[in-house]
Amino acid sequence: MPHVEEHLKSSDFITDVVIGMSDGLTVPFALAAGMSSAIADTGIITTAGIAEIIAGSIAMGLGGFLAGKTEQEHYASELKREYREVEEVPETEKEEIKEIFAAYGLSASSQTLIVEELSKDKDKWVEFMMRYELGLEEPHANRATRSALTIGLSYVVGGIIPLLPYFFTHSAANGLKVSASVTILCLFVFGFFKAKVTGQPLLSGALKVTITGALAAAAAYLVAHWISG
Amino acid sequence: MPHVEEHLKSSDFITDVVIGMSDGLTVPFALAAGMSSAIADTGIITTAGIAEIIAGSIAMGLGGFLAGKTEQEHYASELKREYREVEEVPETEKEEIKEIFAAYGLSASSQTLIVEELSKDKDKWVEFMMRYELGLEEPHANRATRSALTIGLSYVVGGIIPLLPYFFTHSAANGLKVSASVTILCLFVFGFFKAKVTGQPLLSGALKVTITGALAAAAAYLVAHWISG
Numbered sequence: 001m002p003h004v005e006e007h008l009k010s011s012d013f014i015t016d017v018v019i020g021m022s023d024g025l026t027v028p029f030a031l032a033a034g035m036s037s038a039i040a041d042t043g044i045i046t047t048a049g050i051a052e053i054i055a056g057s058i059a060m061g062l063g064g065f066l067a068g069k070t071e072q073e074h075y076a077s078e079l080k081r082e083y084r085e086v087e088e089v090p091e092t093e094k095e096e097i098k099e100i101f102a103a104y105g106l107s108a109s110s111q112t113l114i115v116e117e118l119s120k121d122k123d124k125w126v127e128f129m130m131r132y133e134l135g136l137e138e139p140h141a142n143r144a145t146r147s148a149l150t151i152g153l154s155y156v157v158g159g160i161i162p163l164l165p166y167f168f169t170h171s172a173a174n175g176l177k178v179s180a181s182v183t184i185l186c187l188f189v190f191g192f193f194k195a196k197v198t199g200q201p202l203l204s205g206a207l208k209v210t211i212t213g214a215l216a217a218a219a220a221y222l223v224a225h226w227i228s229g
Numbered sequence: 230m231p232h233v234e235e236h237l238k239s240s241d242f243i244t245d246v247v248i249g250m251s252d253g254l255t256v257p258f259a260l261a262a263g264m265s266s267a268i269a270d271t272g273i274i275t276t277a278g279i280a281e282i283i284a285g286s287i288a289m290g291l292g293g294f295l296a297g298k299t300e301q302e303h304y305a306s307e308l309k310r311e312y313r314e315v316e317e318v319p320e321t322e323k324e325e326i327k328e329i330f331a332a333y334g335l336s337a338s339s340q341t342l343i344v345e346e347l348s349k350d351k352d353k354w355v356e357f358m359m360r361y362e363l364g365l366e367e368p369h370a371n372r373a374t375r376s377a378l379t380i381g382l383s384y385v386v387g388g389i390i391p392l393l394p395y396f397f398t399h400s401a402a403n404g405l406k407v408s409a410s411v412t413i414l415c416l417f418v419f420g421f422f423k424a425k426v427t428g429q430p431l432l433s434g435a436l437k438v439t440i441t442g443a444l445a446a447a448a449a450y451l452v453a454h455w456i457s458g
Contacts, residue, residue, distance in 0.1 A: 026288045027281070031260075034280025044268060047457055048277040051263025051449040052256070058445040059255045066437040070429050104353045106346045114343065117335045124333045132361065200299050208295040216287040220280040228276055 012143070013150060015197040020060070020151035022190040024158025026213040028052050029183045032162055034220030036176040038228030042166040045175065049166070053159035061152020068144020075130075075139055082126045082134075086119075094119060096133055161186055180217065187213040241372070242379060244426040249380035251419040252289070253387025255442040257281050258412045261391055263449030265405040267457030271395040274404065278395070282388035290381020297373020304359075304368055311355045311363075315348075323348060325362055390415055409446065416442040 028049050035045045086093050097118060098111040106114075119125050130136050165178035187210045195205020257278050264274045315322050326347060327340040335343075348354050359365050394407035416439045424434020 023288070023292075026292075027256075027284045030284030030288070031277065031280050034284065035277055038276045038280075039273060043457075044273055047267045047453055048260065048264055050456060051260050051267075051453045052281060054449045054452050055256045055259030055263065055445045058259070058448055059252065059441060062441045062444060063252075063255075066441065070434070070437075074429075101343075104347055104357050105350050106343065110339075110342050110346055113339050114330075114335065117339050118333055121334050128333050135366075137364075200303070205299070208299075212288060212291045212295065215291060216284045219287055220283045223283050224276055224280045227279060228272075 012147065014193075016147050016150035017154045018190055018193045018197055020154025021158035022187065022194050022209050023060070023151075024053070024056070024155035025161055025183055025187050025190060026209075026216055027056055028159035029162035029179065029187075029213060030216035030220040032166060032179060033176055033217035034224035036172040037221045037225035040172050042170055042172050042175050045166050045172060046163055049159070049163040053156055053163070056159065057152040057155040060155050061148050064148025064151060065145050068139070068148055071139050071144060075136055078134060078136060079126065079130060082129050083122075086122060086126055086129070090119065093125075093129065096129070100132055158186075158190070183217075184210060184214060241376065243422075245376050245379035246383045247419055247422045247426055249289070249383025250387035251416065251423050251438050252380075253282070253285070253384035254390055254412055254416050254419060255438075255445055256285055257388035258391035258408065258416075258442060259445035259449040261395060261408060262405055262446035263453035265401040266450045266454035269401050271399055271401050271404050274395050274401060275392055278388070278392040282385055282392070285388065286381040286384040289384050290377050293377025293380060294374050297368070297377055300368050300373060304365055307363060307365060308355065308359060311358050312351075315351060315355055315358070319348065322354075322358065325358070329361055387415075387419070412446075413439060413443060 031052050032045050032049050035048055039045060082093075094115045097115050098108075101111045101114060102108075118128055130138075162179045162183040165182065166172070166175035169175045169178075188206050191206035191209025192202055194200075194209060195202045198205070260281050261274050261278050264277055268274060323344045326344050327337075330340045330343060331337075347357055359367075391408045391412040394411065395401070395404035398404045398407075417435050420435035420438025421431055423429075423438060424431045427434070
């Protein structure tokens with residue numbers, strides 16, 4: 001279904017932005033909420049919040065970037081190995097193709113026919129093995145890197161939203177009230193778009209993001225209150 | 230290659246523990262390091278750290294749990310649709326199979342033969358469409374849930390390691406020294422195991438985790454120092 005793929009590709013950037021933002025809203029929001037229950041000084045809360053945003057976005061962005069690199073290296077080394085195997089042990093590789101189709105109930109003669117035709121073109125043969133034997137698809141060269149950086153940066157933007165109210169008040173309690181109202185609303189909106197761009201049911205998708213954020217904040221609040229009191 | 234799959238499955242739990250722990254080490258470590266540059270009171274740092282660990286583990290655990298549920302629902306609904314399509318528009322579905330094999334250079338007669346044999350057994354036909362047309366594999370019923378909870382809990386355990394030193398000193402600077410030494414060491418060890426269980430090159434995998442953690446902490450430290458000073 002090439003149309004669907006096309007569609008997904010065109011919204012990759014938006015998907016990454018929405019994922020990064022809805023994740024970014026969650027943890028800094030919960031951290032600030034938790035600290036509000038134990039610490040009155042909003043200056044400390046914003047410092048902690050900014051440290052968290054930097055830490056989280058680097059872990060997410062750089063972590064994703066390195067994972068993307070690893071995926072590319074893995075694909076390249078498996079591709080090399082498959083080419084070598086097709087060259088050195090073609091009969092073994094042919095048996096592996098037969099096994100794939102045997103599992104779907106195809107007759108021995110059909111299996112042989114497929115193998116004979118497929119093995120005529122070495123590139124297509126290897127491509128087939130990569131995809132259907134190993135389940136590997138060629139990673140887009142810069143896609144993983146761009147995706148990781150987009151998610152990391154969107155995490156920063158998302159994380160600033162729940163923190164902003166604390167910059168405009170000296171009372172942590174007031175900051176929390178505004179932060180919770182704004183963030184719950186944003187979690188719902190971004191959860192809605194996250195569901196839309198990742199193809200989930202909209203309302204339940206929006207609620208999942210909202211509930212995760214609210215529960216994380218409530219739990220952080222209660223535990224921080226308990227240990228500090 | 231059933232052996233490889235077997236191998237991966239048997240270490241799923243360990244993989245999740247190692248992933249959760251190496252991620253858990255990163256953000257709380259960087260958060261505490263960042264706060265150490267701006268705040269002298271270790272009580273505040275540990276409160277913030279605990280709030281972060283709770284927030285992060287819920288976001289990761291609950292987020293992963295809900296994502297797993299979504300994946301299961303998605304698979305179930307696509308499976309239902311594929312069964313309906315095979316029933317209602319079998320010719321269209323047969324054409325789709327032919328297209329898959331046409332792309333690998335198989336002749337029209339082979340395509341027809343494959344389709345005829347494959348479509349004899351409706352279950353195997355649908356299974357084939359799910360896997361090779363849609364690229365979907367059946368999610369393990371409780372696997373995603375268990376995985377998310379294991380990662381979330383391991384995040385807690387990993388997060389406690391960089392925080393512990395701050396409990397035993399009143400000086401944030403001393404806490405940071407011990408925390409950084411212990412955590413960098415742990416990041417390397419868990420990064421090594423993460424590489425091992427996820428099948429990456431060991432040394433570069435270990436270094437990736439270590440460098441991500443160290444950079445996140447350094448960046449959080451510098452920015453928190455700059456905004457507070």
